[in-house]
Structure formats: structure tokens, C-alpha cells
Amino acid sequence: MLIAQISDTHVGGEAVAALYRMDTRSAVRAAIDQINALPMRPDLCLITGDLVENGTAEEYRMARAEYERLAMPWYVIPGNHDARAPLREVFGDAQPFGDGAHGEFLHYAVERFPLRIIALDSLVEGRTHGLQCEARTAWLRETLRAAPTAPTLLMIHHPPFPTRQPVVDGVCLAHAGDFAALVSEHRRIEAIISGHVHRAIHSHVAHAQASSCPSTAHQMLLAFRREDPMAFTHEPPGFQLHWWNGPGTWTTHTVQVGRFDGPFAFH
Ligand SMILES: [Fe+2]
Ligand SMILES: [Fe+2]
Numbered sequence: 632m633l634i635a636q637i638s639d640t641h642v643g644g645e646a647v648a649a650l651y652r653m654d655t656r657s658a659v660r661a662a663i664d665q666i667n668a669l670p671m672r673p674d675l676c677l678i679t680g681d682l683v684e685n686g687t688a689e690e691y692r693m694a695r696a697e698y699e700r701l702a703m704p705w706y707v708i709p710g711n712h713d714a715r716a717p718l719r720e721v722f723g724d725a726q727p728f729g730d731g732a733h734g735e736f737l738h739y740a741v742e743r744f745p746l747r748i749i750a751l752d753s754l755v756e757g758r759t760h761g762l763q764c765e766a767r768t769a770w771l772r773e774t775l776r777a778a779p780t781a782p783t784l785l786m787i788h789h790p791p792f793p794t795r796q797p798v799v800d801g802v803c804l805a806h807a808g809d810f811a812a813l814v815s816e817h818r819r820i821e822a823i824i825s826g827h828v829h830r831a832i833h834s835h836v837a838h839a840q841a842s843s844c845p846s847t848a849h850q851m852l853l854a855f856r857r858e859d860p861m862a863f864t865h866e867p868p869g870f871q872l873h874w875w876n877g878p879g880t881w882t883t884h885t886v887q888v889g890r891f892d893g894p895f896a897f898h
Pocket of ligand 1: 639641681710827829
């Protein structure tokens, strides 16, 4: 099973393009074109939050117009730049969010693939950091218990692991220790994928592989010192491809978006 991941598309209008000094909408289009043109078509594409910049319905309509071009099923979760009500309004008919009757959170499980996918909502509206509060943790515990033997992938916007970058670790998943404790009880969780930090980072949570994906737009400055500024760069955008071929197998490739010289023969 081949899973594409794109993240932090930050779609928006002209003011967003001015802020990031790039057209984020064309940037996600370029990533999607490249995914659609891969020699092996991914089975699905997971989009791990910060879909748009300001959480407006207008921006969500722009983002959806781009995502609809994906040649495979796709699933989204919210990030800190998202807003649940307009996200549900624009994507509700295309995503398994439910009707909101059992709570506002945009979390759900996808059961149609050999790997079960649990999509989490770590958004705290108006704040940069993420949270799995008691209600969300209870939902996750119950959802995991509903299929205890199913190999499972978790997707969550905020990395639940330290990136070792002090300036961003303060705005990742709060109470990540509680999250790790829950993961440790479920050995069938194969991997956890995230976004938010606009860089490809690999770590683990308990026994599970854990990673973050580059943005399809701007990247975050590599910043290992506390005094480093929180800043973005125009390092090449990227997406990830995750191979899963059965329990205990997980291989991730990070692919840069763009046209590059080559390929060249070695002889
Ligand atoms: Fe982001
Ligand atoms: Fe984010």
C-alpha cells in the first residue's frame, strides 16, 4: 500500500501570497500534479492540516478545488490555521466528519484500506499549539479498542514528538507524554504522521514510527538553538510517500516538488 502525504498547503489569496512571498495555491497544484504523475499511483493521499491560511470558507473552496484534482481518494485533518465550522461547511460532503452530533471535533476512522487510518483533530482554535484533550483522548481510546487487532496509522497535525527545535517544540502537541502512553498500549499502531513544522523529521512515539512532512509551500528555518528566530524559507517544497506492506513494515520517502536536471546515466 502506497500512501501519499501532503501538508500545510496554507492556501489563500493575494495577501497570503504576499506574506509568504509565494503563491501557495499554485504550490499545492504543483505538488498534486507531481503526485498524479508518479510511476506508481498512491492508493490514497492524506493531507495533514493547515489546509488554508485564515480558515475562511472562501479559502476552503480554493483548497478543495485543488484537492479535487488528486487522482486518488484523499482525507484531511485540521491544523492550527484551520477553523472547524467553515472546514466542515465546505468539505463536509466529501469527508467522513460525521454530522457533528457527537461533538465538534473533526476526527474519524477510515476502514476501507488494509491499514486502518485514524484521523485526529489536535486544533485549539486561536492557538498555535495542539492538544488531545480528555474528550479527544477518550474518543481515540474507544476507537482503538473497537479494532484492537487492525494495523493502524494515526494522522495528527501537531507532531507528538520532540523535534529538538526549541522555537517550535513549544507549539507542538501539548501533553505529548499522555499521548505516548496511550500509543504504547496499542502495539498495532504502525506509524504516526504529522505536519505543522514544515520540515521532514523522523522520530518515534513509544514503539511507533513518527514523522512530519514538508509543506507544499514555505519551509520552516532549521533552528536548533533557543535564540534562533521563528522564520520561514523557500527551501524546495515537498511531499512524502509512505510504503506499508504489512505489520512491521513502514518506509518513508521525501520527494521535493519541482523540475530538476537529469536523470543522467552513470556511464
Ligand atoms: Fe503550517
Ligand atoms: Fe500548523
